Amino acid sequence: xxxxxxxxxxxxxxxxxxxxxxVGKGTVAxxxxxxxxxxxxxxxxxxxxxRPGEQNGVHYWFVSTEEFDRMVADGELLEWAVVHxxxxxxxxxxxxxxxxxxxxxxxxxxxxQGARQVRETMPEALFVFLEPPSWEELVRRLxxxxxxxxxERERRLATAREExxxxxxxxxxxxxxxxxxxxEELVALMxxxxxxxxx
Amino acid sequence: xxxxxxxxxxxxxxxxxxxxxxVGKGTVAxxxxxxxxxxxxxxxxxxxxxRPGEQNGVHYWFVSTEEFDRMVADGELLEWAVVHxxxxxxxxxxxxxxxxxxxxxxxxxxxxQGARQVRETMPEALFVFLEPPSWEELVRRLxxxxxxxxxERERRLATAREExxxxxxxxxxxxxxxxxxxxEELVALMxxxxxxxxx
Numbered sequence: 361x362x363x364x365x366x367x368x369x370x371x372x373x374x375x376x377x378x379x380x381x382x383v384g385k386g387t388v389a390x391x392x393x394x395x396x397x398x399x400x401x402x403x404x405x406x407x408x409x410x411r412p413g414e415q416n417g418v419h420y421w422f423v424s425t426e427e428f429d430r431m432v433a434d435g436e437l438l439e440w441a442v443v444h445x446x447x448x449x450x451x452x453x454x455x456x457x458x459x460x461x462x463x464x465x466x467x468x469x470x471x472x473q474g475a476r477q478v479r480e481t482m483p484e485a486l487f488v489f490l491e492p493p494s495w496e497e498l499v500r501r502l503x504x505x506x507x508x509x510x511x512e513r514e515r516r517l518a519t520a521r522e523e524x525x526x527x528x529x530x531x532x533x534x535x536x537x538x539x540x541x542x543x544e545e546l547v548a549l550m551x552x553x554x555x556x557x558x559x
Numbered sequence: 560x561x562x563x564x565x566x567x568x569x570x571x572x573x574x575x576x577x578x579x580x581x582v583g584k585g586t587v588a589x590x591x592x593x594x595x596x597x598x599x600x601x602x603x604x605x606x607x608x609x610r611p612g613e614q615n616g617v618h619y620w621f622v623s624t625e626e627f628d629r630m631v632a633d634g635e636l637l638e639w640a641v642v643h644x645x646x647x648x649x650x651x652x653x654x655x656x657x658x659x660x661x662x663x664x665x666x667x668x669x670x671x672q673g674a675r676q677v678r679e680t681m682p683e684a685l686f687v688f689l690e691p692p693s694w695e696e697l698v699r700r701l702x703x704x705x706x707x708x709x710x711e712r713e714r715r716l717a718t719a720r721e722e723x724x725x726x727x728x729x730x731x732x733x734x735x736x737x738x739x740x741x742x743e744e745l746v747a748l749m750x751x752x753x754x755x756x757x758x
Contacts, residue, residue, distance in 0.1 A: 400616045405657060417599045417663045427660040436653060454635060454653035458604060461626040464616045 374460060374482055375550050376468045378475035379490030380498060380523035384536045388490060389469040391543035399547060400464045402456055405431065408447035421452070439470060439477035449474070465550045472526045479529075488546060489530035493537045499524075573659060573681055574749050575667045577674035578689030579697060579722035583735045587689060588668040590742035598746060599663045601655055604630065607646035620651070638669060638676035648673070664749045671725045678728070687745060688729035692736045698723075 379385055392399050405421040407428050416422050423431075428448045431437050440450030451468055459466035468478065468485075478485055492498040502520040503513055527533060532549060536542045578584055591598050604620040606627050615621050622630075627647045630636050639649030650667055658665035667677065677684055691697040701719040702712055726732060731748060735741045 397617075398614075403657075405661075415597075416661050417658060418596075421657040421661045421663075423657070423660045452653050452657060454651050458602075458620040458622070458651060459616060461622045462604075462615050462620045464620075 374456065374466050374468060374478070374485040375546070376470065376475050376478055376485050376487050377490060377546065378470055378472050378487070378526075378530070379536075380472070380492065380502070380526075381519070382501060383490050383492050383498065384539060384542075385469050385490050387539050388536065388543045388546065389467070391539050392467065392547060395540075395543065396547050398465065399550065400459045400466045402451050402459075402466065402468045404449050404451055404470070405437070406447060406449045408449075438468075438481065439474040441471055441473040441477075443471060451478075467546075467550065472523060475526075476529070486532070486549070487530045488549065489527050489533045490542065491527065491533045491535045493535055495524060573655065573665055573667060573677070573684040574745070575669065575674050575677055575684050575686050576689060576745060577669055577671050577686070577725075577729070578735075579671070579691065579701070579725075580718070581700060582689050582691050582697065583738060583741075584668050584689050586738050587735065587742050587745065588666070590738050591666065591746060594739075594742065595746050597664065598749065599658045599665045601650050601658075601665065601667045603648050603650055603669070604636070605646060605648045607648075637667075637680065638673040640670055640672040640676075642670060650677075666745075666749065671722060674725075675728070685731070685748070686729045687748065688726050688732045689741065690726065690732045690734045692734055694723060 377385055377388065389401055393401055403417065403419070403421055405423050405428060407423065407425045410416065410420070410422050414420060425448065428440075428450065431450065431452070432440060436453055437450035438453045438456055440448060442448055449471065451470060451474065456466060456468070458464075468474075470478070475487060479487065499517075499520045502523075503516045508516075534542050534545050534549075576584055576587065588600055592600055602616065602618070602620055604622050604627060606622065606624045609615065609619070609621050613619060624647070627639075627649065630649065630651070631639060635652055636649035637652045637655055639647060641647055648670065650669060650673065655665060655667070657663075667673075669677070674686060678686065698716075698719045701722075702715045707715075733741050733744050733748075
């Protein structure tokens with residue numbers, strides 16, 4: 361809540377949306393992109409191949425592993441992670457700096473590992489956890505339907521447990537019952553947040 | 560022209576659109592933004608105030624003089640210039656790097672001073688000069704209608720002469736007879752350019 365007497369200055373905090381694998385972060389971000397052009401959403405760099413419909417520079421920057429590693433080495437990423445032991449994802453730092461410096465509401469949609477890194481360097485950000493409507497169903501999906509080997513099931517169960525536990529690290533949770541409603545809740549939080557700039 | 564046997568790889572060159580003051584660079588860029596979402600256009604940072612209809616993060620990043628100077632000091636701008644002795648404009652470096660590394664057609668719409676700086680650091684870019692349909696009319700507009708003092712008229716005339724002379728430094732000229740036609744010519748050049756990646 362904005363404190364009484366807080367100034368209406370343009371200063372914004374970064375808002376970080378994270379949550380368990382497959383909870384629907386990307387879909388919520390796409391809904392905000394469609395309905396709220398005033399919200400700037402960070403475009404992650406990734407080494408994975410584009411999927412059909414994904415546009416370079418809009419959904420991701422699709423770069424080579426060599427270019428990604430160069431950005432890591434040169435400190436050009438705010439956070440980065442290797443997902444599923446294979447593909448790298450990261451947040452280019454300068455666009456985020458520009459958004460914050462110019463008072464633009466700015467959103468990062470990243471994974472849990474990435475959110476932890478952002479907390480290290482930007483603890484003043486607002487961390488929003490996207491929660492599945494049913495943990496049981498999400499765990500069932502993450503762990504699989506028994507067609508994998510025991511080791512793989514154990515690995516996935518451990519990941520699911522870790523992702524469940526992460527919720528406690530966040531400032532706010534939004535339940536992703538319906539995508540558009542979750543997106544609107546997030547935008548409302550960002551607007552509210554603009555009034556509570558840290559001193 | 561693409562050389563025979565040139566590979567169809569994704570590598571792109573940066574395309575720089577520059578030209579005299581008031582020739583209509585921004586209007587041409589806006590036309591490309593409206594009709595060619597596949598062309599990525601650099602968003603300049605500036606210290607001037609937004610004009611009505613200008614959106615932060617879309618048309619410019621509106622930042623403070625302090626933030627601008629920090630970016631200059633930290634080497635975060637590809638080029639920058641002080642325009643009309645007052646406002647600073649510059650191109651954030653990382654988004655351009657990301658566009659080029661990911662094979663995205665990328666356009667910079669900047670002033671002549673900025674174009675010269677880009678040639679120093681990225682001589683492989685394609686430099687496109689936007690030419691007025693009539694130099695006489697442009698000079699008349701730049702120099703003013705005789706309501707200024709003699710010193711001011713002389714200063715503006717010198718600027719106009721310098722801007723005229725700059726055309727020789729460019730790879731290609733496009734005459735801005737009609738905005739949409741000029742925009743389409745530029746996009747066609749960018750597409751052509753994609754086939755002529757430097758070895």
